Amino acid sequence: MTTNKNNSVPKKDDNYTHNINRNNERSLDRRGFMKTLAGAAGVFAVASLPWGALAAKELMGLADKEYPHQKITNVNDIAVGDSVEFHFPSEHDSAVLIRLEESKYVAYQNACTHLRCPVYWVKEQKEMVCPCHHGVFDVNTGAPTAGPPRRALPEIVVHVEDGAIFAVRVKRYEA
Template sequence: MKLFRDRRSTPLWRDEFAIDQADERYVNRRQFSKFLVLTSLGMLVGNVMIAVRSWLRGAPPPLPAAPVATASEIPVGAVKLFNYPTPQDPCILVRVAAERFVAYSQKCTHLSCAVYYEAAEKRLECPCHQGYFSVEDGSVLQGPPPRPLPRVVIEQRGETLVATGIETGARPGGHA
């Protein structure tokens, strides 16, 4: 180690602040790109966790069958509200024709407001943000809801209408 600096060599300030500013900026950008790549790894881990969780969960157990109404108590174009599969799950049953019943979860897929049947337009309406669903298959016709209404599978057993399960996604032809 030299005791005295050579005056003709690099100036003192360069010895004190030895980092070149351009290099420092470059290193900062490179560090930032490394951080972004690590964030990308985090996103990948999140996606894999969702997939593994979905795989481990497997198929949901079949829901119990539950009588919800009798056919004669609902005129054509009328509705009946019921809860299925738990008392905390409100559903709406619509008789769209003499022999055709459809039922959906009453919770809007946007922010869970209760939807109601608009008989004049033959559609289900969410009054909170004017979201409209098709009464035929529960698909979104208009508004902010991101997904169709979950459909309650209804079977007609004699005079009794029985809920036997819930399907997600728009599948036309879901009727009793």
């Protein structure tokens, strides 16, 4: 192995992947480490842009997104003050429909906005309750009235047609 006038190893002898002479190994100093770190961060940022754009597009259009109408129950099968559990918009999203008056229905996703515990309709108290941390929600608006939850339950828009109640879409969170 030869060295040139700058005391550096010629390119043909600078094999740092299979180097027998350990004195010739390149060392990673702080500046090199920071450059590598910044380069890796840049690669990750650029690689995540398409997914971030997709997520932003989904969130921006959430209020207008209408799902295929899903039948919840028949009007005759639910008495005033009773509730029916169903899944909407997917089979993994649990929800509850409550008949408040003869022709007034409300539906909410029944996962508490605090820690996603299930929320139950308590007919006698006329309120929605999260038993995990004693959260209470107003049945007319879905807004929290007691406990740690700060955001309202996501409301599901329902539509009555031909004696049946259908879930249409999920309303977007209001800040």
